[in-house]
Amino acid sequence: MDGRVDLTTIVLLSCATALYLLFNYFLGFKYDSREPPLVPQKVPYVGNILGIIRYGTKYYTRKSAQYPLPIYTLAMLNGRTYVVNAPDLIAAVQRSPKVFSFDPFILHVGKRLSNATTGAMDVIADNMDSKRGDWGLNSETRETMHAALAPGSTGLDLMNIEMLQNVSVALDELDCRDGMVVNLYKWARHLISMASTDAVYGPKNPLRTTAGIEEAFWDFEENATMLIVNIAPNITAPKGHRGRENVADAFAEYFRQAGQETAAALTKGRYAKNTKYNISIEDMAHFELANMIGILVNTAPATFWTITNMLADPILLADARRELDAVLSIAQDKDGSGPMRIIDVTKLKTDCPLLLSTFQEVLRTRSHNASVRWVMEDTMLCDRYLMKKDAIIQMPSMVVHSEPNNWGPNAKEFDARRFIKSQQKSDKQFKQHPAAFRAFGGGSTLCPGRHFATTEILSVVAMFILRYDVVPIGDYGKGEGQWVLPKQDSNNLATSVLPPDTDVKVNITKRKGYEDGKWSFTLSKSTAKFALSSG
Numbered sequence: 207m208d209g210r211v212d213l214t215t216i217v218l219l220s221c222a223t224a225l226y227l228l229f230n231y232f233l234g235f236k237y238d239s240r241e242p243p244l245v246p247q248k249v250p251y252v253g254n255i256l257g258i259i260r261y262g263t264k265y266y267t268r269k270s271a272q273y274p275l276p277i278y279t280l281a282m283l284n285g286r287t288y289v290v291n292a293p294d295l296i297a298a299v300q301r302s303p304k305v306f307s308f309d310p311f312i313l314h315v316g317k318r319l320s321n322a323t324t325g326a327m328d329v330i331a332d333n334m335d336s337k338r339g340d341w342g343l344n345s346e347t348r349e350t351m352h353a354a355l356a357p358g359s360t361g362l363d364l365m366n367i368e369m370l371q372n373v374s375v376a377l378d379e380l381d382c383r384d385g386m387v388v389n390l391y392k393w394a395r396h397l398i399s400m401a402s403t404d405a406v407y408g409p410k411n412p413l414r415t416t417a418g419i420e421e422a423f424w425d426f427e428e429n430a431t432m433l434i435v436n437i438a439p440n441i442t443a444p445k446g447h448r449g450r451e452n453v454a455d456a457f458a459e460y461f462r463q464a465g466q467e468t469a470a471a472l473t474k475g476r477y478a479k480n481t482k483y484n485i486s487i488e489d490m491a492h493f494e495l496a497n498m499i500g501i502l503v504n505t506a507p508a509t510f511w512t513i514t515n516m517l518a519d520p521i522l523l524a525d526a527r528r529e530l531d532a533v534l535s536i537a538q539d540k541d542g543s544g545p546m547r548i549i550d551v552t553k554l555k556t557d558c559p560l561l562l563s564t565f566q567e568v569l570r571t572r573s574h575n576a577s578v579r580w581v582m583e584d585t586m587l588c589d590r591y592l593m594k595k596d597a598i599i600q601m602p603s604m605v606v607h608s609e610p611n612n613w614g615p616n617a618k619e620f621d622a623r624r625f626i627k628s629q630q631k632s633d634k635q636f637k638q639h640p641a642a643f644r645a646f647g648g649g650s651t652l653c654p655g656r657h658f659a660t661t662e663i664l665s666v667v668a669m670f671i672l673r674y675d676v677v678p679i680g681d682y683g684k685g686e687g688q689w690v691l692p693k694q695d696s697n698n699l700a701t702s703v704l705p706p707d708t709d710v711k712v713n714i715t716k717r718k719g720y721e722d723g724k725w726s727f728t729l730s731k732s733t734a735k736f737a738l739s740s741g
Contacts, residue, residue: 235281240592242277242288245269254280254287262431263576264696266602277591287598288581288591291605293612293639298588299579299599300641300649306579306599308651309334312344318436319700320496321450326489343483348654350475355654361471363729365405366661368470370551370727372401373662377669377725385715387679391706394513394666395506396420402501402662406473410465412456419456425449426495427503430700450495457491499700505659507705511568512667514710515620517676518689522622526560530668533557545723549672552730554664561664563625568703569645570613571620572694575702576602577647603644603702612642645702665727673720679711 237244247253257265266289269280276292290296299306312334317327333342354361376397380386399420403413413420426433429446433439439447460466466477476497480490516523533553539546554561579599587593610617613624646653653659678689694704 235284235286237279237281237286238592238594240586241286241594242279242591243273243275244279244281245273245275247281251281251283254282259431259435262696262699263574263600263602264604266576266600267574267604267608270602270605277587282598285597286594287600288593289605290599290601291609293606293641295588295591296577296601296606296644296648297639297641299601302585303650304335305582305585306593307335307582308579309344310580311578315434316496318434319430319499320492321454322489322492323486326485326493329483329485343479343485346482347476347479350479351472352654354470354472354475355658357657359471362658365470365472365658366551366729369401369405369658369662370665370729372404373397373666373669374726376401377666377673380674380714381716382714385713387711387713389709390514390676390712391507391510391709394510395424395705397666398506398509398662399423399502402505403498405658406470406497406501407460407465408469408473410460410463410468412453412460412465416456416459419453422449422452422456423495423498423502426453427499427700428698430499430698434699453495453498454488454491457494458487461487461490500653500655503701504703505662507701507703508565508568508572508659509663509666510706511572511703512565512663513670513676514689514691515568515622516564516667516671518691519622522560522564523671526564527671529558529560530672534672539724543724547672547720547723547725548728549665549668549725550728550730551661551665554661554668558664558668559626560623561668564622565660565664565667566625566643566645567620567622570607570624570643572704573603573607573645573702574694574696574704575644575647576600577644577649577651601644601648606642606644609642612639669725669727673717673725674714675717677713677715679713 235244247257249256254265257269261268269278270289270291274291277288277290277295280287280289290299313327313331316322316330317324330344333339334344336342336345353359355365356362380388399413403411407413413423425445426449427446429443429449432443433446433450435442461477466473476493477490480493485493516526530549533550535548535550537546537548538544577600579601581593581595581597581599584595585593593599606612608618641648646656692706692708692710695707696704698704
């Protein structure tokens, strides 16, 4: 070796440099200094993409912990994602739904998740932004759903009545003299699956009439991330792909048998709009997969976490039971067999602040959704940040929900009484921004089914904790009924309230003093809404 570099080495280095420059030119990220601050990624070009695939929406939480900024930019090959964490900036995004639109995700993600045909997605895309008038499958279906799910509407009241009857029957099945051992999440998921879909789809509900469809749907849901990635899903997510097609086949048969005619106003309305725009039965069936995601995937884990957080805290459980006892009415059963204990669900809205606060705190501490928008044109956000056309905006709930500036110094702790108004008024430092609670989304994409889901969850929790004592078995009990709650399963982009990573086996027995008689719900006529925080 004489210190000289031979010609081959020079050629190789020159080629490598040229390839790098070409790659960077065509795929490299071109940052404008007026954009939100650019944060680095560990692996050039693909580090952020790999992080999202690995961690889901929790990746934004991890990144925001490293870079605690109100807004920042992530490089995504030749695109970009803006992560918005500050409530005032989130509110500004939501105030401009035409510039920062959710609609493109209905096309991009909806196609991959539902596997509907390109022709059907083209119909959804036609006049999606309503620039050519107040018509189009997308906007008309949205209006129909909001009307059917509005508090005080006949459609929602009938859904609630059907759902409550199913919940009551399911809880009756736990009555056993010597106790019953169940896997708590699996039990809650099955209860929610059947009670919700019976209310929405009526007596011909495919989950009720076709064997294996409930399990097929949850196989689909558990593999949603890889289905959204959409790289040979029959190979990379075979269980989810198979589950998706089995559910779609069952719903196609449901529509062929006119199942919608005896279903809720929600289902009738969606069917009518699809028919108006000549959507095939097969595509309607695939569209229902998205509807079922909205109905089920967050309600089931939210029910589980609300129950377990109450059971794990003896003081909270005792206080909640006292609160519920105060709204429990007792009458003599018509057949004279004993007392009939009746829970008026309307009073859960008006007279049970601890129950409602606990539920909202579960959503605050367990929600990992990220509200998304597509930037439709170059624009300045709050006259401070350039938001470039075709960029994606992510507004991760867990970052906002765990920020002390939004929720006080105990923001990272579970406080069941956090949402009780009297406590908020007594806390002079508590100043919650309206956009700081993200569990139901916000702005134009605020969840239309939030009132139905809340009624269902609180009704299940209320009757369950009043009727039964529950003791954990095995790894999730510390002895003498003390609980150790499981972690959350973070591997799903389609779910906001993540399920437990492992199930919890419990022994359920009737509470002393509540062994005899029957139980039921009533829904007194009221236009009262649940006092829900929302973004």
